[in-house]
Structures are given as structure tokens and as C-alpha cells.
Amino acid sequence: MGQGDLPRLTRDGDQPARIARGSRTETTVMKFASVTIAGRPSWGIIEDNTFCDLGALLAHRVPDLSAAIATGDLKALAMHKVEAHRYDVGDLAWLPVIPEPSKIICVGLNYEKHRKETGRAEVAHPTIFLRVADSQTGHGCPILRPKVSTQLDYEGELAVIIGKPGRYIPAAEAWSYVAGYSCYNDGSIRDWQWHTHQFSPGKNFPQTGAFGPMLVTPDEVGDLASLRLQTRLNGEVMQDAVFGDMIFDIPTLIEYASSFTPLAPGDVIVSGTPGGVGAKRKPPVWMKPGDVVEVEIDRVGLLINTIADE
The missing domain is CATH 3.90.850.10 (Fumarylacetoacetase-like, C-terminal domain)
Known part of the structure; x- marks a missing residue:
């Protein structure tokens, strides 16, 4: 198995979970990863077996996933996925989700x-x-x-x-x-x-x-x-x-x-x-x-x- 292989993302496939909130149902896709692409470390969103490279897009202010979390609004950052370059997950090498946590x-x-x-x-x-x-x-x-x-x-x-x-x-x-x-x-x-x-x-x-x-x-x-x-x-x-x-x-x-x-x-x-x-x-x-x-x-x-x- 290669570093980019991902046979199954979840037991339920890669479909977003539907969470009941009061009288309405919300659908979200919020799966973040830290990876390397051709040796370059980055972070972004996993969606439909593709990687949305938010790290390259937002590097000037959000260099890694820890910094993204620290903004306090992952959902707002996720909206940038429409602007991000996409890669097939097979082209990635996976890093630890948080490569260098302080603890x-x-x-x-x-x-x-x-x-x-x-x-x-x-x-x-x-x-x-x-x-x-x-x-x-x-x-x-x-x-x-x-x-x-x-x-x-x-x-x-x-x-x-x-x-x-x-x-x-x-x-x-x-x-x-x-x-x-x-x-x-x-x-x-x-x-x-x-x-x-x-x-x-x-x-x-x-x-x-x-x-x-x-x-x-x-x-x-x-x-x-x-x-x-x-x-x-x-x-x-x-x-x-x-x-x-x-x-x-x-x-x-x-x-x-x-x-x-x-x-x-x-x-x-x-x-x-x-x-x-x-x-x-x-x-x-x-x-x-x-x-x-x-x-x-x-x-x-x-x-x-x-x-x-x-």
C-alpha cells in the first residue's frame, strides 16, 4: 500500500453526515488533513477523495492546520475550498493530522x-x-x-x-x-x-x-x-x-x-x-x-x- 492509498475514508463512505439541529437538518463536509504534495507540506479539506489545498491558498496567514484551528472558524476557512487547487488523494503523502502539536x-x-x-x-x-x-x-x-x-x-x-x-x-x-x-x-x-x-x-x-x-x-x-x-x-x-x-x-x-x-x-x-x-x-x-x-x-x-x- 502506497502512502497515498486510502481504501475507505469512513465506514459510511465519504458522504457528509446529516445532523439534526432542532427542526432542521444540516449537511456539512468538514474533514481536514495535513499532507505533503511533491514534498511540500500543506493542509486542506478532504472531499470526494480529493484534497482541496487550502495551505497553498492561505499560506500567508494560515500556514498549517494548527493555525487554522486557532482562527476559531474552520467553517469560514472551508468556504475557500471553491478557490483551492484540487489533488487526487493518490497524489498525496499523509502527515500526522497535527504534525507538531504543542502537547x-x-x-x-x-x-x-x-x-x-x-x-x-x-x-x-x-x-x-x-x-x-x-x-x-x-x-x-x-x-x-x-x-x-x-x-x-x-x-x-x-x-x-x-x-x-x-x-x-x-x-x-x-x-x-x-x-x-x-x-x-x-x-x-x-x-x-x-x-x-x-x-x-x-x-x-x-x-x-x-x-x-x-x-x-x-x-x-x-x-x-x-x-x-x-x-x-x-x-x-x-x-x-x-x-x-x-x-x-x-x-x-x-x-x-x-x-x-x-x-x-x-x-x-x-x-x-x-x-x-x-x-x-x-x-x-x-x-x-x-x-x-x-x-x-x-x-x-x-x-x-x-x-x-x-
Whole structure:
């Protein structure tokens, strides 16, 4: 599979979701991506398997997707798509949705089945660790197994992209701070994760955190609780859960994270993985070169990566 290949954008195809608002129904197409075109980084809208290059059109004032989010009006920027040059998605290389977020806040043990399979005790607060930006990779790009380990594991997750600055955000107001959602594969080097009680070394090897293919706005997605996340390895379902199974829901995570650090537009909260990780299977299942791993989320997208050696 080439870097530009995108077999399916969403389980529902690439048709815009219809969201009921009171007595009327709105139709929107709000799917944003960060890409490279002939080596040039850009950002824009994915529509009907084409890429509308807003980055080239608006580079003088909105150079990347984080800056677009920071304007506070993605819908207004999206109106420029009629002026933008269009490319077939097959001509693109996909970048992480937010290539260089100021913060990637990851949540551990946020599904009961996963907590139980790890043998961890129940906790009153979310388990938090951080990723660095250069540990990420994009849709269609390889996830790298480092030369110091063979214990590369998958973790399918929902990524929440923050839309506006906030500190001490009450859970009741948290949804208004969400710019959109994407798929994430929090690839983990387990033996390095388990060197001590600190997760960070096993979570920050280069090109292990896959993020994509695109940001889908909340009005595209609707209510999260019943939406399904599925992780597949070489076509076999390894993880299968709905977001209603989370121990700490998205508003709680935003409230908690914003209490210890200011959140900024383009910051990412990676909300935790369900049970079924490779490390806890008997025998363990480790990803190896040539494997294909998929993370699919209803109405959000399908993230596909191959595994390669560093």
C-alpha cells in the first residue's frame, strides 16, 4: 500500500453526515488533513477523495492546520475550498493530522477490560503520560519497529483535537473546546515501557504513534457513546469497543488535563485504548515488518499503517 492509498475514508463512505439541529437538518463536509504534495507540506479539506489545498491558498496567514484551528472558524476557512487547487488523494503523502502539536496528552488504562487485563488497580483520576511530536507518523506511512526491541504493540485510540485555549475547563463546557476527532495508534515498545513505572520511553520512539488520516469536526461525528473503535492486525480483529465503555469520558479528560496544563488550539488528547492489546495475549502478539495494522472508528475514519524495521 502506497502512502497515498486510502481504501475507505469512513465506514459510511465519504458522504457528509446529516445532523439534526432542532427542526432542521444540516449537511456539512468538514474533514481536514495535513499532507505533503511533491514534498511540500500543506493542509486542506478532504472531499470526494480529493484534497482541496487550502495551505497553498492561505499560506500567508494560515500556514498549517494548527493555525487554522486557532482562527476559531474552520467553517469560514472551508468556504475557500471553491478557490483551492484540487489533488487526487493518490497524489498525496499523509502527515500526522497535527504534525507538531504543542502537547500530546495520552491517557492510559481508560477502559475497564484493558485495566483488568493489565492487573492494575482502580484509580480515582486518569492515568496520564506525554508523547513528543517527532514520535508520530501519518496514515499510509510505516510504523517503525526500533532496532533495540521486537516488542512493538498496537493501541487503537480516539484522538481529540483541542479547538481553543483553555485552563481549568469545567466538564460541562468541555465539548465547546473540541475542534475535531481522528484515529490514533499509540504504538508501544513494551519492554521499554516496562523498564520502570514511567511509560514515556516505550511511547516515544520515532514513527511509532500513527495519527490520521484526518480531523473530522464534531458536527460530522455526533454523539460518541455508541460509536465503535476497532483495531485489526492483518485483517484479524484485535480490539473492539464503543466509547461508552470509557472509564473517564472526554469531558472529564479535558477538565483534568486543563487543570494541570493550559490547553491550546491543536493540542491532542489521545483518550486510551480498549482491551485486547498484544502484550496481554497468550502468547503475546507483537507487530512485525510486513504486518498491516488498521484502526477504524465509526464516522471518524480508517487509519492504515504497515510495519517496517527502523
